[in-house]
Amino acid sequence: MVFTYDTEMALSTAAALVNTGSQDPDPLADDAGLTRFLAQERFSGSRTHTPPELEAVLRLRAELTELWTAGEEDLVDGINRLLFTASALPQLVRHDGWDWHLHCTPPEAELADRMATEAAMALADVVRAGELARLRTCAAPDCSNAVVDLSRNRSRRYCDTGNCGNRQHVRAYRRRLASSAQVLGEQNK
Ligand SMILES: [Zn+2]
Numbered sequence: 176m177v178f179t180y181d182t183e184m185a186l187s188t189a190a191a192l193v194n195t196g197s198q199d200p201d202p203l204a205d206d207a208g209l210t211r212f213l214a215q216e217r218f219s220g221s222r223t224h225t226p227p228e229l230e231a232v233l234r235l236r237a238e239l240t241e242l243w244t245a246g247e248e249d250l251v252d253g254i255n256r257l258l259f260t261a262s263a264l265p266q267l268v269r270h271d272g273w274d275w276h277l278h279c280t281p282p283e284a285e286l287a288d289r290m291a292t293e294a295a296m297a298l299a300d301v302v303r304a305g306e307l308a309r310l311r312t313c314a315a316p317d318c319s320n321a322v323v324d325l326s327r328n329r330s331r332r333y334c335d336t337g338n339c340g341n342r343q344h345v346r347a348y349r350r351r352l353a354s355s356a357q358v359l360g361e362q363n364k
């Protein structure tokens with residue numbers, strides 16, 4: 176593990192949130208979509224199921240999307256702004272089978288504030304560890320999804336969504352086939 180478990184979970188959730196923004200249709204188009212996303216990310220706590228709740232999450236998504244590719248100074252400013260805006264107050268908690276981890280907002284705080292502080296604290300860990308290079312965008316030429324590289328040898332290049340890694344492998348395989356076919360063709364001349 177590169178970071179603590181809760182940090183890695185929060186980074187994955189932040190990347191997943193950012194990447195909903197490039198999907199069509201938008202998985203967060205409505206309240207049901209948000210509920211599905213939160214279940215998939217195992218993100219618990221109180222909900223209002225109101226339009227402002229969804230709008231606040233979409234605002235957070237836009238902010239995190241910008242921060243993902245921001246330089247260190249802008250990222251730090253963004254993290255501090257998120258923590259300040261959500262009135263973050265770190266507390267150790269244990270719930271739903273998760274062992275001790277930090278929450279910065281009470282469970283009854285607004286969803287977007289809770290999501291924001293979790294993402295911000297995890298991003299703060301990345302900055303403190305000097306591991307900003309682990310926040311990337313997908314290496315596939317037609318994809319700009321967020322990628323968080325949590326591999327020990329920093330080898331992760333493609334995003335989770337859309338099978339970019341597979342598509343690149345297929346492309347490379349086809350290129351190899353094509354060039355070996357060319358070689359064979361030349362040999363047979
Ligand atoms: Zn928790």
Ligand SMILES: [Zn+2]
Pocket residue numbers: 313314315318319320333334335336337339
């Ligand atoms: Zn991708």
